Amino acid sequence: MKAAELFVKCLENEAVEFIFGVPGEENLDIMDALLDSPIRFITTRHEQGAAFMADVYGRLTGKAGVCLSTLGPGATNLITGVADANMDRAPVVAIAGQGATTRMHKESHQILDLVNLFRPITKYSAQIREPDIVTEIVRKAFKVAQTEKPGCCFIDFPENIAEAKVEEKRPIEVQSAYTSAPPEAKIEEAARIISSARCPVIMAGNGVIRQHACDSLVSFAEVLRIPVATTFMAKGAMPFSHELSLGTIGLKSRDLVSFAFERADVVICVGYDMVEYHPEQWNPNGDKIIIHIDALPAEVDERYIVATGTLGDIGEALRGIAFRTRPKHNSPLKPLRRAIVEEMARLADDQSFPVKPQKIVWDLRQALAPEDIVISDVGAHKMWMARMYQAERPNTCIISNGFAAMGIAVPGAVAAKLAHPDRKVVAVTGDAGFLMNSQEMETALRVGTPFVILIWNDSEYGLITWHQLRQFGRPSHIAFDNPDFVKYAESFGAKGYRVDKTQDLIPTLKRALADDTVTVIDCPVDYSENMKLTQWMSKLKSPI
Ligand SMILES: Cc1ncc(C[n+]2csc(CCOP(=O)(O)OP(=O)(O)O)c2C)c(N)n1
Numbered sequence: 001m002k003a004a005e006l007f008v009k010c011l012e013n014e015a016v017e018f019i020f021g022v023p024g025e026e027n028l029d030i031m032d033a034l035l036d037s038p039i040r041f042i043t044t045r046h047e048q049g050a051a052f053m054a055d056v057y058g059r060l061t062g063k064a065g066v067c068l069s070t071l072g073p074g075a076t077n078l079i080t081g082v083a084d085a086n087m088d089r090a091p092v093v094a095i096a097g098q099g100a101t102t103r104m105h106k107e108s109h110q111i112l113d114l115v116n117l118f119r120p121i122t123k124y125s126a127q128i129r130e131p132d133i134v135t136e137i138v139r140k141a142f143k144v145a146q147t148e149k150p151g152c153c154f155i156d157f158p159e160n161i162a163e164a165k166v167e168e169k170r171p172i173e174v175q176s177a178y179t180s181a182p183p184e185a186k187i188e189e190a191a192r193i194i195s196s197a198r199c200p201v202i203m204a205g206n207g208v209i210r211q212h213a214c215d216s217l218v219s220f221a222e223v224l225r226i227p228v229a230t231t232f233m234a235k236g237a238m239p240f241s242h243e244l245s246l247g248t249i250g251l252k253s254r255d256l257v258s259f260a261f262e263r264a265d266v267v268i269c270v271g272y273d274m275v276e277y278h279p280e281q282w283n284p285n286g287d288k289i290i291i292h293i294d295a296l297p298a299e300v301d302e303r304y305i306v307a308t309g310t311l312g313d314i315g316e317a318l319r320g321i322a323f324r325t326r327p328k329h330n331s332p333l334k335p336l337r338r339a340i341v342e343e344m345a346r347l348a349d350d351q352s353f354p355v356k357p358q359k360i361v362w363d364l365r366q367a368l369a370p371e372d373i374v375i376s377d378v379g380a381h382k383m384w385m386a387r388m389y390q391a392e393r394p395n396t397c398i399i400s401n402g403f404a405a406m407g408i409a410v411p412g413a414v415a416a417k418l419a420h421p422d423r424k425v426v427a428v429t430g431d432a433g434f435l436m437n438s439q440e441m442e443t444a445l446r447v448g449t450p451f452v453i454l455i456w457n458d459s460e461y462g463l464i465t466w467h468q469l470r471q472f473g474r475p476s477h478i479a480f481d482n483p484d485f486v487k488y489a490e491s492f493g494a495k496g497y498r499v500d501k502t503q504d505l506i507p508t509l510k511r512a513l514a515d516d517t518v519t520v521i522d523c524p525v526d527y528s529e530n531m532k533l534t535q536w537m538s539k540l541k542s543p544i
């Protein structure tokens with residue numbers, strides 16, 4: 001058999017369902033071998049789209065998403081999505097074709113040293129130099145990508161190796177690395193600290209979702225009566241409707257939830273990655289007693305000096321600590337929840353136009369069921385979604401907050417619909433981020449993944465305007481013109497709607513969700529609320 005055929009067998013052995021990618025000259029043998037495989041190839045319109053699809057598929061399923069490109073420019077186009085997956089801890093295996101090993105030592109058409117190019121944005125980057133090592137490289141890439149903390153692995157596959165004959169052999173058996181239970185002594189120590197805490201609070205990060213420890217988190221909070229704030233990427237780890245939920249933390253300004261951290265003496269960080277929300281933001285004086293509950297040791301940071309920690313299975317740790325801790329009767333943080341819930345609903349009935357961000361988020365929540373999935377792009381809209389979207393279940397509000405790359409929402413929605421065909425999917429995006437990967441609407445229509453794209457239209461790089469106004473009081477080079485998004489959608493064969501008055505938003509969302517095709521909703525947004533929020537936050541008084 002050819003090495004390319006063995007390679008595809010190895011992917012089947014890893015239970016790969018989809019490969020997202022763009023075919024090229026240097027991956028001809030893989031593309032041909034895929035014709036005889038049950039793996040579904042999703043042909044995308046840009047390699048960045050393919051990488052974002054693999055990224056979101058990996059994040060939603062815990063199984064590595066797979067993307068594929070050709071060498072040189074195809075591979076460099078993968079980079080943003082690969083870096084995003086790696087920093088957001090999404091398991092991904094990225095594969096690129098490569099020129100023959102007989103021309104790699106010299107200046108040669110489209111050849112780049114891809115293994116080194118991908119090294120800083122992956123956990124493992126390797127070239128298949130011999131047909132014989134296909135099985136080991138593929139197994140290693142999947143194992144490393146899927147092991148805590150997950151991330152991206154890169155495989156460079158030269159064309160002459162792909163077409164070379166290889167002795168028929170079996171792929172290596174799939175074994176997942178086992179996460180051990182944390183040591184008893186550390187559990188005892190954590191329980192001791194929490195028992196004597198005056199005002200503990202929990203910061204839940206994406207590790208809780210990755211390790212399927214959400215139920216354990218909720219029981220832990222309930223048994224010990226400790227309120228929980230989630231990071232952007234942990235939205236839904238604790239249902240927002242739960243009386244112990246304080247919603248989401250992560251804005252760089254002091255929001256209501258920040259008061260919980262100002263007041264707390266002990267912060268219990270569970271599955272928390274500081275790439276999302278720097279400790280400087282919530283522990284400026286470095287005086288919090290920090291308990292670190294995660295699979296791996298904490299990153300070094302001046303403001304994250306750990307009092308104790310448990311390494312290993314998060315669910316086991318939470319159950320063990322809850323069992324040994326003396327619960328408090330009432331948290332002093334309780335009144336904070338009331339203020340947070342009130343703030344969420346403050347503009348629920350606002351009918352002004354353009355639509356206020358708070359109202360868009362509110363109406364979107366009303367239009368969707370708890371298990372439906374929204375994927376936010378990156379911009380001011382992401383801040384509002386993170387702050388105000390009430391997620392009830394894990395992995396129902398996907399936000400990129402490690403690398404935070406614009407352009408993820410539309411391709412991400414394709415992957416979400418493929419991973420969960422039974423749920424509704426909405427891509428929430430700015431007008432700028434939308435046009436970065438809007439070509440994947442064609443992919444979505446061709447492969448049959450209906451979803452709604454909700455564009456917050458401000459004809460600006462809104463988040464950057466917000467930062468500029470805050471820092472310098474005047475905007476610099478942030479305005480642009482948009483195409484007619486309705487006609488643009490229609491030109492793809494998708495459906496387009498424009499929201500002309502705020503009352504129309506909910507009915508339009510409902511109609512679009514029922515359309516069973518790709519739909520675009522052009523929704524004008526009133527971003528004067530951004531600076532109003534900044535001013536409101538600067539005057540905020542603690543309700544506790
Ligand atoms: C690929 C990429 N380029 C640039 C940025 C920096 N950036 C973050 S948000 C933003 C503006 C986003 O504009 P838009 O998509 O219209 O969303 P809005 O802020 O208006 O809601 C920019 C330029 C980024 N995060 N990712």
Ligand SMILES: [Mg+2]
Nearest residue numbers: 430431460462
């Ligand atoms: Mg915008």
